[in-house]
Amino acid sequence: MSATIREVAREAGVSVATVSRVFNDKGPIREETRQRILAVALRLGYAPNAAARSLSTRKTGTIGVLLPDLYGEFFSEVIRGLDLAARRSGFHILVSSSHSDRSEVEAVLRALRGRVDGLIVMSPEADARALEANLPGTLPIVLLNCPVEGSAFDSINLDNYGGASATVRHLAALGHRRIAHVKGAPGNNDALERLVGYREAMQSLFEEGTEELEIGGDFSEDSGDRAGREILAMNPRPTAVFAANDATAIGLLHAFQKAGVRVPDDIAVAGFDDIPIARFLTPPLTTVQVAIADLGALAIQRLLLAMEHGDSRERQHEILPTTLVVRGSCGATAGRFHPRRRV
Amino acid sequence: MSATIREVAREAGVSVATVSRVFNDKGPIREETRQRILAVALRLGYAPNAAARSLSTRKTGTIGVLLPDLYGEFFSEVIRGLDLAARRSGFHILVSSSHSDRSEVEAVLRALRGRVDGLIVMSPEADARALEANLPGTLPIVLLNCPVEGSAFDSINLDNYGGASATVRHLAALGHRRIAHVKGAPGNNDALERLVGYREAMQSLFEEGTEELEIGGDFSEDSGDRAGREILAMNPRPTAVFAANDATAIGLLHAFQKAGVRVPDDIAVAGFDDIPIARFLTPPLTTVQVAIADLGALAIQRLLLAMEHGDSRERQHEILPTTLVVRGSCGATAGRFHPRRRV
DNA sequence: GCGCGGAATGTAAACGGTTACATCGCCGTG
């Protein structure tokens, strides 16, 4: 086993308190004493035991991250952003992915007790009230991309509505009128908000319902591929498709290309997320950009704030702006459009 | 704060030992007592404190995962696989990403002391000996995709060599002779092994050096794009390109398409990794498949074994087979080829 | 010469569990 603080203290001829102070930069220590202790610690290979420290200080230096079932490049980027931001503040992150049902979330939350100082929950599938019931009231929490409606937690959400709306308007401005939408996973909040953005934009532009233009999907490339085939079979055929995310759009491109239907000449395509490969697709994908790395950093920052101020602070609900990035797949020349920001 | 075991014990009229036993399913407990305790615990919202438990049992129920700087869909899938496998065995995972330099790794390792029961290190950039120096000798460790040469740890690696070799041979079988290679990040072990596989296959096929056919890269789409432009300027122009990974291949496709060079008619392209979108590209990407999810599961399994058996067990070095998946980008009809497995 | 204040360090009580060992009934057996 590795050395304990007591062994170091004995070996250095001081008390444990002094050793502890040296390792925490607390209280005045004679320089000579400090050096001696550090030397002994090095020789013995001593490193403070995190569990003991947590028990004593009631701080773990760890932030829990709950991820949904869904995955892909988007989440990978988010995790990375979170980890980077957390480490910059001296925290580790404990990841727990693939949470879909409620009882599972509850189990994980229990298991996390005493393991984390705060929680970042990313669960677009669950609604806020279900969470409130499960979450220990005392733990600071930031909801990332969850349905929030009047929730008692801090939250950060994407402007899904604005992004979707901007995309539809852009396609309409290019002359498209039969603009189809491939929906995201059922029950997913992002998917829902994007759908609503699409519907309302369509409604206000053309004063017509969009039911027959909405195709089911689940955010996967496969579902995009299936939707693509479905769209090609429609009559009259849509001239543009707005996909709920980039993975779906990739599936669409694949289906169209395979059928010999040219993008954007025969049909325009737009996605959502702007994952790194989007600009390298053929044709480069028009999509809605989300500042993913910022998302993570912002979430950590909010959480740290919440951890400092306890329950006193007012809950903040922030909506992160999204930006339409116009590339080749929609048939317009390159450029950037800024969707209106929903408050 | 939340309730402690003592409060539960007092409220239920039993000793802490009994409560502990109920929560750990240890020792005989009268059914009636158990129910009473559970009821009280529920009422008080009691959940055992993980830090205290770790301190006492010297187990944390957590596995540390060290990731490199590099990211992308590949790593995201690995994390997911790891988390899934870990949770199935009742463990959490503590992720720490973006470790490039040595001192940073050392710092993280110290910080992890007492926080994890074992470690999965994924650091294709660092060599095994550097790790050995830093790693606490007592902690069970599995090296994932690291340079291993005679290392004292368990390890799991991909058959990069075999995959690269198979790809080159496949391209050669299609009649290609000037097969270029876009290299991965310098200093990266996977990149090196793939390069060697490429070189040796080329050498044994054509008995010629490949220096002028090797182009620098770093695993990113951008580097593929740059390499693509470089390749188009070469004279004589290569008729096929083997990219060090799929992201690079995507960059290549983009560069070629932009220049009006058709794939695979004018030039063939192959990648490595078989990330989920590979089959949805235009054209679908011929690439080397790695069982990513299995990788994670296997790593966890090995680590659990190492954790059980302490130092007694013999170190295992495993090489995971890779499979060439032939799709449209290389100009062959679909099908599967199995590269020889290097022992 | 003495008291005082601050710097440097020590003492010991938490922190919240686990668990070896002790205790206490109670039942069956010789």
Added chain:
DNA sequence: CACGGCGATGTAACCGTTTACATTCCGCGC
């Protein structure tokens, strides 16, 4: 009836830190 044994539970030490509260030492002002 004494006793061994077992099932159910209690007692208290221990895990490795942190930290409030001493304690010691020393120089300085009066």
